[in-house]
Amino acid sequence: MSATVVRAARRRASRRAGVTIAALSCTLLALFAFSLVWGDRIYPISDVVAVLAGQDVPGASFSVGELRLPRAVLAVLAGASFGIAGVTFQTMLRNPLASPDIIGITHGANVMALFCILVLGLSGLAVSVSAVIAGVGTAFGIYLLAARGGVVGTRLILIGIGIAAMLHSATLYLLVSADQWDLQGAMRWLTGSLNLASWDDVAMLSLAALLLVPIVLVLGRDLGLLRLGDDAAAGLGVAVERSRRLLVVAAVALAAFATAATGPISFVSFMAGPIAVRLVGPRGALIVPAALTGAVLVLSADLVGQFLFEHRYPVGVVTGALGAPFLVYLLIRTQRTGGSL
Amino acid sequence: MTTSLTTESLTLGYGTRPVVTDLTLTLPTGRITTIVGANACGKSTLLRGMARLLPADSGRVLLDGADIHAMPTKQVARRLGLLPQSPIAPEGITVAELVAQGRHPHRRAFARWTPGEDAIVADALEATGVLDLADRVVDELSGGQRQRVWIALALAQQTEVLLLDEPTTYLDVCHQVEVLDLLTDLNRSRGTTIAMVLHDLNLAARYADHMVAVHHGTIHACGRAEEGLTEETVKVVFGLDARVVEDPTSGRPMILPLGRHHVRHD
Amino acid sequence: MIQTAAPPTAGAAVTRRPRWWTAVALAAALGAVALSIAFGSRVVSLPEVWQAIVVGGDDITAAAVRSRVPRTLLALLVGASLAMAGVMLQGVTRNPLADPYILGINSGASLTVVIGIAFVGIHSMQGYIWFALTGAALAAAFVYTVGSLGRGGPTPLKLALAGAITTAALTSLTTAILLPRMEVMNVYRFWVVGGVGRAENHDTLTVMPFIAVGVALCALTASGLNLLGLGDDAAAGLGVPVVRTRLLAATGGVLLCGAATALAGPIGFVGLVVPHLVRLVVGSDHRWLLPVSALTGAALLTLADTVGRVVARPQEIEVGIITALLGAPVFIWVVLTRTGVRA
Numbered sequence: 001m002s003a004t005v006v007r008a009a010r011r012r013a014s015r016r017a018g019v020t021i022a023a024l025s026c027t028l029l030a031l032f033a034f035s036l037v038w039g040d041r042i043y044p045i046s047d048v049v050a051v052l053a054g055q056d057v058p059g060a061s062f063s064v065g066e067l068r069l070p071r072a073v074l075a076v077l078a079g080a081s082f083g084i085a086g087v088t089f090q091t092m093l094r095n096p097l098a099s100p101d102i103i104g105i106t107h108g109a110n111v112m113a114l115f116c117i118l119v120l121g122l123s124g125l126a127v128s129v130s131a132v133i134a135g136v137g138t139a140f141g142i143y144l145l146a147a148r149g150g151v152v153g154t155r156l157i158l159i160g161i162g163i164a165a166m167l168h169s170a171t172l173y174l175l176v177s178a179d180q181w182d183l184q185g186a187m188r189w190l191t192g193s194l195n196l197a198s199w200d201d202v203a204m205l206s207l208a209a210l211l212l213v214p215i216v217l218v219l220g221r222d223l224g225l226l227r228l229g230d231d232a233a234a235g236l237g238v239a240v241e242r243s244r245r246l247l248v249v250a251a252v253a254l255a256a257f258a259t260a261a262t263g264p265i266s267f268v269s270f271m272a273g274p275i276a277v278r279l280v281g282p283r284g285a286l287i288v289p290a291a292l293t294g295a296v297l298v299l300s301a302d303l304v305g306q307f308l309f310e311h312r313y314p315v316g317v318v319t320g321a322l323g324a325p326f327l328v329y330l331l332i333r334t335q336r337t338g339g340s341l
Numbered sequence: 342m343t344t345s346l347t348t349e350s351l352t353l354g355y356g357t358r359p360v361v362t363d364l365t366l367t368l369p370t371g372r373i374t375t376i377v378g379a380n381a382c383g384k385s386t387l388l389r390g391m392a393r394l395l396p397a398d399s400g401r402v403l404l405d406g407a408d409i410h411a412m413p414t415k416q417v418a419r420r421l422g423l424l425p426q427s428p429i430a431p432e433g434i435t436v437a438e439l440v441a442q443g444r445h446p447h448r449r450a451f452a453r454w455t456p457g458e459d460a461i462v463a464d465a466l467e468a469t470g471v472l473d474l475a476d477r478v479v480d481e482l483s484g485g486q487r488q489r490v491w492i493a494l495a496l497a498q499q500t501e502v503l504l505l506d507e508p509t510t511y512l513d514v515c516h517q518v519e520v521l522d523l524l525t526d527l528n529r530s531r532g533t534t535i536a537m538v539l540h541d542l543n544l545a546a547r548y549a550d551h552m553v554a555v556h557h558g559t560i561h562a563c564g565r566a567e568e569g570l571t572e573e574t575v576k577v578v579f580g581l582d583a584r585v586v587e588d589p590t591s592g593r594p595m596i597l598p599l600g601r602h603h604v605r606h607d
Numbered sequence: 608m609i610q611t612a613a614p615p616t617a618g619a620a621v622t623r624r625p626r627w628w629t630a631v632a633l634a635a636a637l638g639a640v641a642l643s644i645a646f647g648s649r650v651v652s653l654p655e656v657w658q659a660i661v662v663g664g665d666d667i668t669a670a671a672v673r674s675r676v677p678r679t680l681l682a683l684l685v686g687a688s689l690a691m692a693g694v695m696l697q698g699v700t701r702n703p704l705a706d707p708y709i710l711g712i713n714s715g716a717s718l719t720v721v722i723g724i725a726f727v728g729i730h731s732m733q734g735y736i737w738f739a740l741t742g743a744a745l746a747a748a749f750v751y752t753v754g755s756l757g758r759g760g761p762t763p764l765k766l767a768l769a770g771a772i773t774t775a776a777l778t779s780l781t782t783a784i785l786l787p788r789m790e791v792m793n794v795y796r797f798w799v800v801g802g803v804g805r806a807e808n809h810d811t812l813t814v815m816p817f818i819a820v821g822v823a824l825c826a827l828t829a830s831g832l833n834l835l836g837l838g839d840d841a842a843a844g845l846g847v848p849v850v851r852t853r854l855l856a857a858t859g860g861v862l863l864c865g866a867a868t869a870l871a872g873p874i875g876f877v878g879l880v881v882p883h884l885v886r887l888v889v890g891s892d893h894r895w896l897l898p899v900s901a902l903t904g905a906a907l908l909t910l911a912d913t914v915g916r917v918v919a920r921p922q923e924i925e926v927g928i929i930t931a932l933l934g935a936p937v938f939i940w941v942v943l944t945r946t947g948v949r950a
Contacts, residue, residue: 002463002472003456009437009476010454094429097768102775145939157764158704158942161771165708165875166935172800173928191782218450225445231425231506234394236498237418237446266775282433311787320779324749327772331756 013281017289020279024292028076031299035072036064038307071197075302075315076295077205078194078258079268083294084216085255086269087276087286088247091223093156096330099269100139100255103160106264107167108138109256114174114189128204128260135256138163139248191316192265194302201261208257213291215250219243220287265301266320268294274330343405344420344501344534345370346391350400353390354558359398360386362558368502368551373528374536375545378555379579384538385426385506387555391536392423392504404502418446422500424491426507430479436490437475440465443497465496468530469523485516492523503527505537509544517541521548542579546570547593554578570594625895628888632902636683639909643679644672646913681803681811681870682912682926683905686877688818688867690885690904691825693878694896695860698832699853700751702763703883703941707743707864708875710766711773715746716868717799718777718784724791725784736814736869743865747857749773801874801927803912810870817866824859828852829893836891874927876934877904883941 036048047060051069055061086099100106112134116122122130142160171189216223222243225233234240255269275297276289298315301322305313347367354360360383368374368391378384389395391402393409402409409417422443430439441462448458466472469489474482479490488508495503505524509517525548528535539545545552546566553563554570556578562569575583581598588595645652655668689707696705707713719742723729729738750773754766785792831852834842843849864878881904882896889895908926911933915924 002467003460005472005475006437006441006463006466007454007456007459009435010441010459013438097765097772102768102771145943155942158767159939161709161767162935162938162942164771165938166931169800169875169928169931173924191779221445221450225442227429227431228439228442229425229427229429231389231392231394231423232428234414235392235418235421235423235425235495236442237415239414266779267772270772277433282431282435282438313783313786317779317783317786320776321783323779324773324776327769327776328753328756331753331769 017280017285020289021292024279024289024296028292028296028299031296031303032072032076035075035299035303036068038303039063039068070199070202071194071302072299073202074197074205074261075194075299077202077209078262078265079272079295079298080213080291081205081209081254081258081294082265082268082298083272083276083290083292084213084287085251085258086271086294087273087290088216088223088251089269090273091286092226092244092247094227094229095157096274097270097327098157098160099273100135100252101264101266101269102164103157104142104162104164104167105135105139105160105252106255106259106269107164107171109135109252109259110189110264111167111170111174113260114171118174124200125204128208128257131260132208132253132256135252135259136249138167139252143248189263191314191320192259192263193314193316194262194298195314197262205257205261208254212250212254212257215246216254216287219247219250220285223247223287224285263314263316265298265316267323267326268297268319270323271319271326272297274326343370345403345405346421346502346534346536347403348387348391348400349403351387351390351397351402352399353386353395353397355386355395360558361390363400364559365400366553366560366563368534368536370534371528371532372534372550373525373548374534374551374553375549376536376538376553376555377540377542377545377578382555382578383558384555386558388504388506388536388538392421392506393417394423415446418498418500420500420502422495422498422503424495424503424505424508426510428491430487430490432480434479435476436471436479436482436493437462437466439479439490440471440493440497443494446498461499462497465493468496468527469493483516484512485519488512488516488520489523492520492527496527500533502534502536505535507538507540510540517544524548542570542575542596543588546595547588547591566593570596623888623890625889625892625899628885629895629899629902632885632899632906635906636902636909639906639913640679640683643682643909643913644675646917677808677811678803678912679909682909684811684818685803685867685871685874686904686906686908687901688821688863688904689874689877689908690881690900691822691897692860692863692867693904694882694893694900695825695828695832695856695863696878697882698835698893699856699860700761700766701836701838702761702766704763704767704879704938706876706879706938707860707868708774708873709879709938710747710770711750711777712743712746712861712864713868713873713875714774714777714781715742715744715749716740716865717873718742718781719745720869721781721784721791721795724795725788733813736817736866739869740817740862740865743861743868744858746773746777747861799872800925801872801930802915802923802925803871803908804923804925814866814870817862821859821862821866824855824862825897828856828859829897832856832893833891872927874908874930876930876938877908879941880930880934880937881907883937 033045037043037045041059041063043060043064047057048064050057051060051064089098089100090096109131113127113131116127116130142156142163145159222238225236225238226240226244230240272290272294273286276286276293280286280289297319301318302315305315305318345368349365351364352359352362364387376384376388386395390397393402393414396410404412404417404421443465444458444462463472466475469492471486471489471493474486479487482490509520512520521544524535527533549566551564552566552569554561554574561578562574570585572583572585575581575585575596583599584597585594586597693706696707696710697703716739719738720735723734723738729735750766750769751761753773754769755761785795831847834845834847835849835852839849867874881900885896885900885903889899908930911929912926915926915929918924
């Protein structure tokens with residue numbers, strides 16, 4: 001019967017998605033455990049578990065509990081946030097190259113965060129909220145500029161690149177003029193780093209994620225339909241403008257909160273989505289896989305940056321170095337399948 | 342099948358210039374209507390206005406007597422389907438997955454798929470003759486096959502009204518006829534009200550139960566093809582000198598353009 | 608539809624007076640020179656300028672003037688080079704958004720310069736220039752190749768995106784090299800902003816031959832580029848050796864922006880903004896577009912540098928930041944009006 005053909009195809013796709021998510025989760029768990037155990041001093045897993053359970057283990061309580069644990073948790077949260085923001089934008093704009101770190105949105109959050117810290121002397125929640133406002137403002141500014149006459153997509157990306165360049169130079173100016181800062185610390189704002197991860201950062205990002213991720217999940221199906229084009233999506237009952245606005249705000253806010261906590265970790269937003277699509281297949285429902293992929297990316301990049309070379313590199317440098325080869329791969333694959341960007 | 346779609350003194354456009362002016366049109370229920378006109382005359386704008394894609398500057402679009410903009414989008418989508426001019430198939434999506442999207446207006450937020458819905462999707466695939474392509478990637482299909490898949494999507498949506506914006510414009514002639522025949526099948530078997538913008542005047546005349554000629558944003562002529570399509574209409578709406586004869590294959594009007602060369606004078 | 612020429616308004620006949628505009632640009636450049644020498648943390652009046660140059664002397668005024676002259680000359684040179692490079696790149700790629708910065712060429716030059724400093728121990732312009740040129744050429748080739756993959760060839764969107772991602776990736780690599788070498792980083796972070804205050808006269812002389820070759824290539828390919836603007840097929844049909852012309856023109860562009868970057872660090876947007884502004888008044892004939900753009904670029908960069916010195920007295924805002932801040936809105940204007948790209 002023909003209905004069985006359809007059902008079988010659907011089940012296959014669901015199974016693949018399920019397996020992928022399970023595999024990504026296991027990988028993430030393994031990396032997480034590894035990051036707690038490994039370091040200048042290697043602690044046995046029993047010590048780690050004890051610290052997690054709240055016991056006081058001499059040595060481990062500080063190294064694992066105060067240094068490694070917040071760092072790992074922040075890596076996961078930031079990676080997931082960047083991944084979700086990236087896949088949302090890439091899907092809405094129907095272009096894998098249109099992620100918030102390329103079209104200037106994280107730059108806006110970054111400049112504002114830097115400005116707040118260096119010039120206004122703020123810290124903590126005030127910085128994060130300002131960063132979010134700046135990020136959302138940048139996004140809407142770009143959107144408004146690009147969306148005259150209902151044309152979105154290409155123009156938005158191009159304008160975003162221009163804004164990104166402008167904001168990048170503002171970042172450079174702030175860095176250059178703030179020479180009382182430790183340069184190493186300042187690097188965080190150029191490429192993103194987990195070196196200063198604290199429980200405050202974790203708390204803030206968790207709260208933000210708790211608020212924003214459900215919004216994106218609920219709108220997840222609309223997001224899948226928006227891939228068919230605005231007209232087709234509207235014809236299928238999607239409130240296009242409203243969904244798009246909500247998704248933009250949620251995605252930008254996620255990216256901005258993450259940027260305020262870690263600086264702009266390059267390319268995670270860009271890479272998480274396409275990798276997730278490759279693993280899960282082209283069905284909708286990319287949000288959870290992209291979040292997991294982002295988390296795995298950040299965590300593994302941080303481990304590589306810390307331990308693989310004789311010098312410790314911030315996570316943003318590692319992910320940044322991956323970006324260009326990844327782009328080449330993406331484009332070669334696109335050419336082979338005859339698609340377009 | 343009783344869903345009706347009408348416009349009342351509809352004026353709409355992009356920005357400050359109105360493209361469609363004070364246009365009142367009733368789509369005959371259960372019939373095929375073709376909308377024709379020169380480039381930029383407003384026919385696509387009219388269709389998009391009827392499909393709830395454009396807000397009206399003034400006047401109303403009524404779906405079953407109710408203002409279409411006052412209703413939630415999903416509710417409209419359950420009764421009104423649209424095949425837009427350049428639909429985008431996400432990279433790598435298969436035929437079955439794409440057609441399944443047509444069920445969206447009928448599904449709740451996090452609902453699971455029911456066997457009934459699988460059957461509806463399968464039905465739609467069968468009716469459009471693409472069931473054996475169910476696992477193929479949409480990007481790899483021919484133009485005609487792709488259009489059939491998009492029509493299957495609209496079918497899976499199970500609406501009583503179907504609007505199509507230039508469904509045949511980018512197709513080879515054989516595929517154009519294939520698609521139009523399919524739409525006629527659907528209309529005859531399910532009684533779906535169909536309205537489509539077509540650029541080929543002769544095909545529009547052949548397949549229409551009802552023709553609407555749009556000129557500068559208003560209706561110049563409408564009615565049965567035999568009545569509405571006269572040499573005078575063609576001259577006004579298209580700026581074309583032509584002879585209108587009876588098409589020997591269908592009995593419908595056929596437009597023969599008169600140029601400066603290759604015209605016998607006897 | 609991609610347009611690189613400013614379309615005339617419907618129905619209006621367009622008269623171009625390129626010679627007149629050349630004179631205007633020259634006057635603007637001279638005016639900028641005057642302002643640049645006169646202004647700074649001390650304002651020097653014109654007679655004093657003349658006195659200092661002609662008569663010499665050791666007072667503060669003369670010293671200020673003497674320090675500003677090489678700076679001004681450098682700004683003129685770099686501005687002209689970047690503007691011409693922009694014209695070349697836009698002509699070769701038929702892309703109104705082409706610019707050494709957007710296409711990642713500057714970051715390529717920066718990366719190789721840093722590699723040179725960090726691993727090869729280069730510390731003079733003789734060395735820098737070769738590294739910068741290599742980096743510029745490699746980055747240009749990379750971005751163009753990457754932007755051409757996929758359906759549709761090198762569209763403005765794909766080139767811009769390839770450039771943006773390449774820039775970010777190369778910047779990361781540059782940072783990766785610098786982090787363990789803080790002394791280099793300390794110098795680099797001022798250079799990377801892009802400024803004309805640091806080069807010496809002998810540096811400028813070292814680079815001059817490269818700029819001269821670049822300019823020669825521009826002159827050679829100017830008329831070919833006019834025809835290339837009609838499309839490769841049409842140009843070939845009109846007898847233009849398409850591949851060779853493109854290669855020579857691209858080489859000229861890369862030489863010019865590589866040399867400019869070696870001297871002044873990566874400065875963005877001049878190569879983008881100036882050709883568009885000049886095209887509005889002079890048209891797309893490269894034989895006029897190039898010289899007028901050179902003069903305009905020289906004037907603009909000199910002015911930008913002067914503004915940077917004056918606005919935040921006694922500190923300076925490097926010219927690279929000024930051009931980015933001012934250039935980005937112009938870039939956006941270009942996107943909105945000139946590319947006509949539909950989603």
